Amino acid sequence: xxxxxxxxxxxxxxxxxxxxxxxxxxxxxxxxxxxxxxxxxxxxxxxxxxxxxxxxxxxxxxxxxxxxxxxxxxxxxxxxxxxxxxxxxxxxxxxxxxxxxxxxxxxxxxxxxxxxxxxxxxxxxxxxxxxxxxxxxxxxxxxxxxxxxxxxxxxxxxxxxxxxxxxxxxxxxxxxxxxxxxxxxxxxxxxxxxxxxxxxxxxxxxxxxxxxxxxxxxxxxxxxxxxxxxxxxxxxxxxxxxxxxxxxxxxxxxxxxxxxxxxxxxxxxxxxxxxxxxxxxxxxxxxxxxxxxxxxxxxxxxxxxxxxxxxxxxxxxxxxxxxxxxx
Amino acid sequence: xxxxxxxxxxxxxxxxxxxxxxxxxxxxxxxxxxxxxxxxxxxxxxxxxxxxxxxxxxxxxxxxxxxxxxxxxxxxxxxxxxxxxxxxxxxxxxxxxxxxxxxxxxxxxxxxxxxxxxxxxxxxxxxxxxxxxxxxxxxxxxxxxxxxxxxxxxxxxxxxxxxxxxxxxxxxxxxxxxxxxxxxxxxxxxxxxxxxxxxxxxxxxxxxxxxxxxxxxxxxxxxxxxxxxxxxxxxxxxxxxxxxxxxxxxxxxxxxxxxxxxxxxxxxxxxxxxxxxxxxxxxxxx
Ligand SMILES: [Zn+2]
Numbered sequence: 001x002x003x004x005x006x007x008x009x010x011x012x013x014x015x016x017x018x019x020x021x022x023x024x025x026x027x028x029x030x031x032x033x034x035x036x037x038x039x040x041x042x043x044x045x046x047x048x049x050x051x052x053x054x055x056x057x058x059x060x061x062x063x064x065x066x067x068x069x070x071x072x073x074x075x076x077x078x079x080x081x082x083x084x085x086x087x088x089x090x091x092x093x094x095x096x097x098x099x100x101x102x103x104x105x106x107x108x109x110x111x112x113x114x115x116x117x118x119x120x121x122x123x124x125x126x127x128x129x130x131x132x133x134x135x136x137x138x139x140x141x142x143x144x145x146x147x148x149x150x151x152x153x154x155x156x157x158x159x160x161x162x163x164x165x166x167x168x169x170x171x172x173x174x175x176x177x178x179x180x181x182x183x184x185x186x187x188x189x190x191x192x193x194x195x196x197x198x199x200x201x202x203x204x205x206x207x208x209x210x211x212x213x214x215x216x217x218x219x220x221x222x223x224x225x226x227x228x229x230x231x232x233x234x235x236x237x238x239x240x241x242x243x244x245x246x247x248x249x250x251x252x253x254x255x256x257x258x259x260x261x262x263x264x265x266x267x268x269x270x271x272x273x274x275x276x277x278x279x280x281x282x283x284x285x286x287x288x289x290x291x292x293x294x295x296x297x298x299x300x301x302x303x304x305x306x307x308x309x310x311x312x313x314x315x316x317x318x319x320x321x322x323x324x325x326x327x
Numbered sequence: 328x329x330x331x332x333x334x335x336x337x338x339x340x341x342x343x344x345x346x347x348x349x350x351x352x353x354x355x356x357x358x359x360x361x362x363x364x365x366x367x368x369x370x371x372x373x374x375x376x377x378x379x380x381x382x383x384x385x386x387x388x389x390x391x392x393x394x395x396x397x398x399x400x401x402x403x404x405x406x407x408x409x410x411x412x413x414x415x416x417x418x419x420x421x422x423x424x425x426x427x428x429x430x431x432x433x434x435x436x437x438x439x440x441x442x443x444x445x446x447x448x449x450x451x452x453x454x455x456x457x458x459x460x461x462x463x464x465x466x467x468x469x470x471x472x473x474x475x476x477x478x479x480x481x482x483x484x485x486x487x488x489x490x491x492x493x494x495x496x497x498x499x500x501x502x503x504x505x506x507x508x509x510x511x512x513x514x515x516x517x518x519x520x521x522x523x524x525x526x527x528x529x530x531x532x533x534x535x536x537x538x539x540x541x542x543x544x545x546x547x548x549x550x551x552x553x554x555x556x557x558x559x560x561x562x563x564x565x566x567x568x569x570x571x572x573x574x575x576x577x578x579x580x581x582x583x584x585x586x587x588x589x590x591x592x593x594x595x596x597x598x599x600x601x602x603x604x605x606x607x608x609x610x611x612x613x
Contacts (some may be wrong), residue, residue, distance in 0.1 A: 157417050171575070176542045183511035184518070203504060
């Protein structure tokens with residue numbers, strides 16, 4: 001990817017890579033020792049990169065999660081699956097291209113896969129509404145989930161949205177109901193379900209396809225109750241406080257693992273998924289396959305019970321002293 | 328809020344659904360028509376303006392007293408309180424906000440759960456306390472609401488939730504978001520068991536509460552002119568950059584768009600809910 005857009009904190013790494021490339025060119029056809037030296041430098045460089053990217057601030061993680069070159073749902077579907085057939089429409093109002101879904105095979109196993117789909121450029125983003133779904137998007141998702149249940153197919157959901165779309169039409173057609181109904185449907189679905197946050201996990205619009213047996217996150221993805229900017233403008237009364245909000249919200253994959261929400265982090269290519277789609281997709285494919293193998297051992301009742309227990313346990317509650325308990 | 332309105336703490340709090348007593352001589356001005364009414368008279372009228380019918384904000388204790396039969400209310404989960412799982416600090420520390428809200432509201436968090444009778448029918452009920460941090464849903468609210476559904480299942484009785492909330496509580500981050508999933512999963516169990524759940528939408532019901540159990544009622548009833556929706560009007564306005572239509576996201580707008588079953592005046596709400604429950608088979612001889 002030569003035309004990658006480079007973020008500030010990515011610059012030193014990109015420059016280092018350029019220098020190694022340059023050096024390789026200069027020393028092409030050199031001695032075996034030289035080749036060894038280059039290999040050593042390259043190993044050193046990737047070690048440095050790994051360290052660098054393991055220490056990103058939450059704010060930098062957020063920038064990677066929203067990186068304009070970050071792979072989207074259809075990129076992963078293209079890399080990980082075969083026989084993908086997209087299925088469209090909610091059978092009630094229209095097709096919402098902000099969510100895509102369809103039938104496919106993952107390592108030969110028949111599954112139903114869906115996810116939010118962002119656009120790569122302005123034209124695509126107008127079509128995809130920046131991956132911000134309207135009620136018909138969630139109702140399409142519900143239809144596909146029922147289809148999967150009917151035919152005993154596991155459901156894989158790739159989460160990547162800033163949030164559900166806040167618009168007049170979306171409210172008229174019941175955005176709140178559409179999300180709510182998705183949550184309830186997923187909670188009781190009688191097939192194995194796995195969600196993966198591949199980029200931005202934004203609020204209810206993300207969770208609407210995320211009530212699953214397993215929640216995975218790509219290394220540099222984020223998942224939050226509200227965007228740091230939205231949070232900053234409400235709690236700090238200043239949208240510019242978004243970097244602080246990003247830290248306070250504990251939205252990185254590591255944070256969610258520690259909070260007991262995320263079940264596993266999938267490593268990305270060094271520098272982020274946009275710098276190595278193939279490697280990242282292969283890691284994700286492996287993780288999905290492993291989790292599907294585990295879930296395949298559960299009966300229908302056990303699957304629903306497993307999911308209920310997972311979400312039932314999430315939260316942090318304390319017991320007040322007895323005398324303070326009545327107002 | 329008008330300066331002469333009395334402080335809430337001074338109200339006597341009935342713990343078992345009895346009459347509210349208000350010291351005489353205090354006045355409240357109607358937010359809608361401007362009419363000045365004796366507070367005592369207004370409270371007796373369930374805070375519905377006797378002149379224009381405007382539904383004023385109703386403290387949770389008065390709400391419980393108005394909906395639940397006298398002497399039948401048993402509050403549960405009374406000692407659940409929020410921790411600070413993220414160590415969250417904005418302009419104030421979250422723990423300090425909690426303490427301040429507890430002092431101001433006299434409640435430990437933004438939700439009251441319990442059991443009692445509504446118009447003679449056993450119910451498991453939950454009431455949002457909007458006076459506590461805008462009724463925002465964190466771990467405690469999610470837990471208590473989940474228990475309302477679980478308790479209905481256990482007692483084989485209907486569930487009712489009276490929602491008034493700005494949505495998920497930001498200070499508990501992702502844990503707040505996940506309460507939407509937890510409560511909806513509990514609600515799903517009730518549906519499977521064939522027990523009724525009526526959701527009552529009060530002013531305002533938005534965000535993560537609207538987008539979970541509040542819109543999952545078998546029946547959804549709203550008070551008049553309540554603001555109900557997913558996104559707040561300000562966010563929508565900023566996103567689309569145009570004025571919002573008159574009455575947008577109000578109960579009347581929702582009923583026109585097929586999103587709620589009924590709009591019911593607070594003065595008739597209890598009887599109406601009782602009638603609906605009986606029509607669904609609750610409280611009827613088997
Ligand atoms: Zn009035």
